[in-house]
Amino acid sequence: MVNMEDCVKSLSMDHPLDTTPKYSVTQASKLVEISEHTLRYYDDKGLFPFLQKNTAGKRLFSEADLQWAKLLECLSNSGLSIKEMQKYVKLCTIGDSTVPERFEILKKQEKIVKDQIKEKKKQLKLLQFKLDYYEKWCRRI
Amino acid sequence: MVNMEDCVKSLSMDHPLDTTPKYSVTQASKLVEISEHTLRYYDDKGLFPFLQKNTAGKRLFSEADLQWAKLLECLSNSGLSIKEMQKYVKLCTIGDSTVPERFEILKKQEKIVKDQIKEKKKQLKLLQFKLDYYEKWCRRI
DNA sequence: ATAAATCTTAGAGTAGCTCTAAGTCAATGT
């Protein structure tokens, strides 16, 4: 069994990983720029396996949880579904034996993001072509 | 009042614009790589203002419609909502007087796509950092 | 101690597809 630190330590380059509960959902939301709704939604879906709650049931995010949130956002934005993220979380909680499988998941996402960048560049070109056309049209009047 | 050609001619760089109805929804879908469902959905939403139907009510896409579909896809992928696309379509059908407004819409989308590319690059970096970490971990075993 | 702020949950609402079902129509085989 593995802990939060193992899951996210690759994200903490310079700072030692801090798992002490510190931030309310509102504070966390502001720090990671993800809506409170989404943070709660992700937690409800089990995507914060190490998130703590105080006696009153309030969520308390640590620095490590914030880093983890950033990874979730990255995976989601690159097209991973909630279900697939749940699977990834599960693999993380199982432990080191799942590293190769986790590697494959991220490798696949890496390719997807690369393709997305290519697509975005195409979109940009198309928009700029139209803008250029409109600009010329305006000058010709 | 403006026609289909005006709306999409900036997209037809080398080829003369062809507005003759040619392709069924299935054929069009394959050509532009957008699902039949989505093409019908966009048409139902009024996003193909010049799309023709034959006597039996079947949609017939011209080359110009295919180019237009590509633009719709681009706008959608860059984050424009259906409502905003409907507005853009409306401006196109009104005519030349709306070119400045259309320009502003596309200019805004250009900025958005540029930001999206930056975001994607950040995501890629994060994934590659994790991949690198996993790789090192595997070798260390 | 009362009011305001901040949190909780369950569940409804939304956007943009995505799919299904039931029916229409043209082309082809017998």
Add this chain to the structure above:
DNA sequence: ACATTGACTTAGAGCTACTCTAAGATTTAT
């Protein structure tokens, strides 16, 4: 000529990932 096939139509249901709302609990400020 007529049935079958297959590609199309529509209306509307279903899905995903949020996004918001309402009702209630707890903390904080006066």
